[in-house]
Amino acid sequence: MKTIINPKRSDWSKILKRPTQTVENIENTVNEIFNDVQRNGDKAISKYTELFDGAKLESAIVSKKEIEEASKFISEDLKTAIQTAKLNIEAFHKAQKTERVTVETSQGINCWQEKRPIQKVGLYIPGGTAPLFSTVLMLTVPAKIAGCNDIVLCSPPNSKGKIANEILYTAQLCGVTKIIKVGGIQAIAGLTFGTKLIPQVYKIFGPGNQFVTVAKQLATKFGVAIDMPAGPSELLVVADDTAKANYVASDLLSQAEHGADSQVILVSTSKGFINEVKLEIEQQILKLPRRDMAQKAIDNSKLIYVETHDVALDVINEYAPEHFIICTSNEDFYIDNISNAGSVFIGNYTPESAGDYASGTNHTLPTNGFSKAYSGVNLDSFTKSITFQKISKEGMLNIGKTIELMAEAEGLQAHKNAVTLRLKDLQ
Template identity: 75%
Template sequence: MNKIYNPERKDWSKLLQRPTQTVEDIEAKVLKVFNEVKSEGDKAVNRYTQRFDQVELKEVLVSEEEIEEAKRLVSDELKNAIQIAMSNIEKFHAAQKTDKVTVETIDGVSCWQEKRPIQKVGLYIPGGTAPLFSTILMLAIPANLARCKEIVLCSPPNKEGKIHPAILYTADLCGVTKICKVGGIQAIAAMTFGTETIPQVYKIFGPGNQFVTVAKQLATKFGVAIDMPAGPSELLVVADDSANAAFVASDLLSQAEHGKDSQVILIATSKDLIEKVALEVDQQLAVLPRKEIAEAAIENSKLIYVDNDQEALDMINEYGPEHFIVCMKNEDYYVENISNAGSVFIGNYTPESAGDYASGTNHTLPTNGYAKQYSGVNLDSFMKSMTFQKISQNGIKTIGNAIELMAEAEGLQAHKNAVTLRLDSFK
């Protein structure tokens, strides 16, 4: 890993740059797929599935028989682990429910806010080198708690035209209403426009590679909302001599193995720790099954030494990490003052993997610095806040003149008339 000592602030922006292509680099390719899916539907989806996934499908939709087969193929041990994770994720997200908010703003004027589910949502679940069935728990559980009526899941098939059994088992367990064997740009396009077999949705959730990320962003131009721009995974650890170097290295590698375009960073106030972590990374990396992927990500990653906590915190907030691990003696300083992070993990015994799977928090988080303005997925991500109001005769008498004066000042006579006619009806 690249070691940097006391970088100057003017160099931070370049130093903390992500190893990702810009939207402009790949938008043309994404738009081409979108246009073809919009005009040709399933035909275009199948063509791109054949090109990108090297498989020709007879059926895009997963059948009940395939789901039953998947249930038989998943071990009881894994089923039990999924159930434990499901229980914790359900508890944490159920606790996020809020009551209706009601206020009488002035005598006779009652206003309230209620939350209603987004009726149709789409979940994108990466397959590829890692079948992320855990992401189904993170998305389908809050979708069901929110009472979304239609939950459509898209995931790329393998070369045999199948989806990983754990994905199918988890999707069925979590109440997904339709499972589609389609991945990449074409999956996002299909959920954006709808095809003969894949329903159009109102909001798309889920992580993916850079092409999926740009596809989701493009979907917003066609009236479909997205959870956030969630691209290649990233992790930042801040640590001092109180940290366990082996633990830190294992956390860095746990994110590095996601993909070649992932990035991991250690910011440390101890030069000795940096050396120990670098050694541990080399030793642990050597025996990883996904060594080649992790090695490529490590090339994009950095070990950075800074003199003090303030410098470290400023750099972390500048980066805005997706995952942020704090292994410091004065952990409270970082926990209380962090402004930009998707999810925070505190202490030597809180690996980022816990949030990825089973602690209960959501692992669908903003990447690429978007933690500065986006939240991670939560229960409210699947809901809309609607406002209501009811005004009595006394209420319109009380605020009517104020409305008239403001409408007239803006030159909107019809707005004023809507109130004046009501006030005149009382005379």
């Protein structure tokens, strides 16, 4: 990791740049695959599954028998862990339910808002080197609580045409409607356009690599909503001498092992602590099974020293991390003043891993600085708000003239007439 001492503000954007390809380098590939899937449907999807995943499938649909077989390979201890995590995630997301909001804005005018579930949702679950069955929990649990009718899950198969047993077990436990062996750009394209095998959905959820992120953004051009741009994982830790260097190093490595394009950053007001963490990372990384991948991410990561917590906060808000860990004596300063972060973890005993798996909060979060404008996945992500209004005769008499004047001022005579006709009948 590169150590940077008191960087100039003018250099922050360069220092905090993510190690990702530019969209221009990816868009051509994404567009090409989208066009192919739109024209050729399942035939195109099968071609790309064989090309990218090395799997030639007889059927892309996961059968009931495959799910039953997968369950046999999950230990009882892991099943218990998954069920415990599910309960915590359910508890947190059920607490986000809101009642109907009703207001009489003026006498005789009643307005209210109600939540309705998005009927058809597509969930993208990364596979590859780390099949993220925890993401199945994070997406399916709130979808079920919201009341979504169709929950379609796509995940890339391995070269043998299989999806990880843990993903299949968790999907059936949580009530997924349909599981399809397809990943990458072709999965997002299939959910966008619909094929004979893949249902078209109204909104697509889930993290992925840079190609999946750009594919999701392209899907919006075809009328399909997405949860957020969610690409390679990232973590920023702010720490001072009250933190434990071995804990902080382990947290940084926990995100670095996601992939070579992940990024981790430590911001500290202590040069001594930065050196301690650097040493801990060098020692701990040697014991990781995924150390080669973690090392590539570490090579793209930074250790940043700043003199004051005020400057540290400015750096953090500029970076807008997906995950933000606070390990300082003045944690309330950061809690009260952080503006841009996907999810915040507070104190020496709150590792980011807790949020990834079982504490209850959602781990599908905005990356690449998008936490400046996007929220992480929550219950509202699976619903839409519909407004209602009912105006009585008295209400129309009270507000009618106001509407007429405004419509006339905008030059919209038909709008005015819709009110004038009613007022004549009432007077």
